[in-house]
Amino acid sequence: MRLGARFWRVQLWGWAVYGLTGYLLSLPNIADGDLHGHLRAASWKLLRSVLGLGISVLMTGALSRLWARRPPVWALGLVNLGLLSALSVAWLALLRLAFGHAPVFHPDFGHELFNYAIVLVAWSALFLGYMYRLDLEEERERALRALALATEARWKMLRYQVNPHFLFNALNSIRALVDEEPGRARQMITELADFFRYSLLETQARDVPLGDELRAVRSYLEIQRIRFEERLCVSFDVEPRAEEVRLPGFLIHPLVENAVKHGLDTRKGPVELRIRAAVVGNVLEVEVANTGRWVEPGAPSPVVGTGTGLANVRERLEHAFPGRHRFGLREDDGWVRASLSVELGKREAA
Structure with missing residues (x-):
């Protein structure tokens, strides 16, 4: 986490004001306005501020590294207390040695040490408050990016995934079925309407229950099953608990469309498609598997694709889940498997 130039400017101004305030408060104690007394007081306050600045730089480095590890509050407080106690002793000792005050440890040492420790306590409280504010700003920025990506994903889904080619083929299939099998034609129209109703749904929520997306996926697959008949065999194995997990919308659909496309294009016979979702411990696991071969985007192949959908998923x-997810593609025993896992927090599991 970068603190930025603003933080260091505030540091410099803060310690400068601290030194000036200390000098002004010491003026009543300078006998008869003696010049030597003024110079000595000014030097003492200046050096105290410079040493305080140096100590705050050390504390900035130590507390920043500690904060990055996200320790418990009690651990953070304990380490901070020990650090500022040791640095308060060093601060006072260095200041007294610099002005030739001996011994360093005198009867009033405890009282003076307490005053210096209070300054560092106040500084550390302000610093930790500033770090907490930075975390909130980063979280807000991450949320805004995720919301923007979710909105963009809906449009990309319409532009790249639910493209005119898919709609054209679906309408042609419906037209062919209208006279011969009107019942199946009506079913296909219903599934197409349900799918596009979900794809065009405008909502303020950043995510949706997995079950809602899987219902849209079922509509999409039913359309494809009617089109390709015996060539496409679909099965679902989804735990009820997994259906309640909230994920960004249209996260699973690109995997399903990719499986249908590659399966049909790389396999001459019937294609099996299996969709599995389960919650194991506090981890949601989703797998979309199809028979066929995996073809890298851009590789010479009859499969038409750019990898846009998969890149968007990643x-x-x-x-949405920085540091809490895994996504992978692999091919084994004639199956291509796209799998993702997400470590669930309270928000996703609710």
């Missing part, structure tokens, strides 16, 4: 996972 990007959205990174922003």
Whole structure:
């Protein structure tokens, strides 16, 4: 976490004001306005501020590294208390040695040490408050990026995934079925309407229950099953608890569309598609598997694709669950498996 130039400017101004205030408060104690007394008081306050600035720089480095590890509050407070206690002793001792005050440890040492410790306590409280504010700003920025990506993903889904080619093929299939099998044609129209109703749903929520997306996926797959008949065999294995987990919308659909496309294009016979979702401990695991071969985007192949959908899935996972997710693609025993896992927090599991 970068503190920025503003933080260091405030540091310099703060310690300068601290030194000036200390000098002004010492003026009544300078006998008869003696010049030597003024110079000595000014030198003492200046050196005290410079040493305080140096100590605050040390504390900034130590507390920043500690804060980055997200320790419990009690651990943070304990370490901070020990650090500022030791540095208060060093601050006072260095100041007295610099002005030739001996011994360093005198009867009033405890009282003076308490005053210096209070300054560092106040400084550390302000610093930790500032760090907490930075965390909130970063979290807010991350939330705004995730919301922007979610909105963009809906449009990308319409532009790249639910593209005119898919709609054209679906309408052609419906037209072919209208006279021969009107019942199946009506079913296909219903599934198409349900799918687009979900895709065009405007909501203020950043995420949706997985069950809602899977219902849209079922509509999409039913359309494809009617189109390709025996060539496409679909099965679902979804735990009820997994359906309640909230995820960014249209996170699973690109994986399903990719599986259908690659499965049909890389396999001549029937294609099996399996969708599994389960919560194991506090981790949601989702797998979309299809028979066929995996073809890298851009590789010479009859499969038409740019990898946009998968790249979008990776990007959205990174922003929605930073450091708490895994996503992978692999091919084994004639199956291509796209799997993702997300460590659930209270928000996602609610």
